[in-house]
Amino acid sequence: MRIGFAVGAALLLTQCVTPIENQLPMQNTGIVATAQPTVAKPHDPSLSGRSPVLPTVRPTPFPFNSQVIPGDLSFINDHDGWLSLNDPSGNYLLHTEDAGGTWIRIPAPGFGHIAFADRQRGWLLATSLFVTDDGGGSWRIAVEGGLRGSAKPGIADLAVVDATHAWILSAPPDCDIPLCTSTVLGTTDGVTWHALSDLPAHAGITFVDARRGWAALWTRRVENWSSKSNEAAILVTDDGGLTWRRQFHASGAAPSLDLAFADRLHGWALGSDLAYCSMGGCGGYTLYRTTDGGDHWDVVQAAEKSWWGPTPDGASAAGFVGAPRFTDATTGWLSAGTGAGPGGGGVLVTHDGGLHWSRYNGDRGTFLSVGAVAAASGRRAWAVMHISSSAGRENAVMVTDDGGTTWQRQLSWSWSAP
Secondary structure, eight states, X not given: OOOEEOOSGGGGOOXXXXXXXXXXXXXXXXXXXXXXXXXXXXXXXXXXXXXOOOOOSOOOOOSSOSOOEEEEEEESSSSOXXXXXXXXXXXXXXXXXXXXXXXXXXEOSOOSEEXXXXXXXXXXXXXXXXXXXXXXSSOEEEEOOOOTTSSSOEEEEEEESSSSOEEEEEEOTTOOGGGOOEEXXXXXXXXXXXXXXXXXXXXXXXXXXXXXEEEEEEOOOGGGTTTTOEEEEEEEESSTTSOOEEXXXXXXXXXXXXXXXXXXXXXXXXXXXXXXXXXXXXXXXXXXXXXXXXXXXXXXXXXXXXXXXXXXXXXXXXXXXXXXXXXXXXXXXXXXXXXXXXXXXXXXXXXXXXXXXXXXXOSTTOEEEEEEEEESSSSOEEEEEEEEEXXXXXXXXXXXXXXXXXXXXXXXXXXXXX
């Protein structure tokens, strides 16, 4: 799989988007969920200090329903983090303040993407956007959303840089998401949300501060598939999302770009094309990098190299690679999931800005499907892993303290193979 691209004057044409001055009112400021948290101790290490040493003992299974579905992760430093999860009894967050030594179980208003700015302020994006001011103890609706076909617009993405500045994308309620236009909404006080601008296609957004951010747009029109004339593009804003200008584009049958920026200058875009994907994974990924804030992009990993491998033993493909996450200009992480096919997942890490990658595929005889990955530094990271073997299946939260070379379990929900 290849995504064609070119960088030059033709691709750097300014494409401003007209600001929208409408203010989106707060929909519900009532408390959504409050409860006394349950303290759960999968193991009992002795941890102290602001940078706790990771426990080395093997955890016991988590003491509630084994059919737990762990979801997104958010860590604000090397020891404070949250995990979203769902089980037959409802939606929850797990919160740790000691790098995973102990976890507090807190009821949550939904199951979806989570992003915490500090130990108190965080957002949870499910059907609606929820906000907490006490570390997840209670929640209120910040922006109300709806499912497709409802009277309320859908919310598709979330970007957070601090306790007062955050952005979401809103789509019309009757729109097929890949074909939607997107409205950018933002807050500068963490409370009131305003519609800022419209983007001409479905998008993902990322910001590094209150003013500088990027949007990755893509189209999936069936009539453009055979001619490979659908487009993925990168836009940049320098005024907090009011106006945007075009920086880069790629064409293909169904191309997409996933973005990660470590600061105002250093960024990466992972390119893929749905036309080159099968049940076990995609046939190629291209990794682009910029060191000047997106004005110029270079290919650091070409699709022909199969750099996201090696394919795990017994798997037909190397899985579906997720969006990149970079903690600084050199260290980045990628997750790979199995999807519905016979592919193999894993975790990839680079320590030289994307020039070289190493991959963790799990223990021999097991298949991984890796979901969320969270890292606040270049050495310590957490990952949600779904592990299968002849002995059974396991959902686990695993942690590395050596930059991705070795991983150990912190939370584990296991059950026998059918």
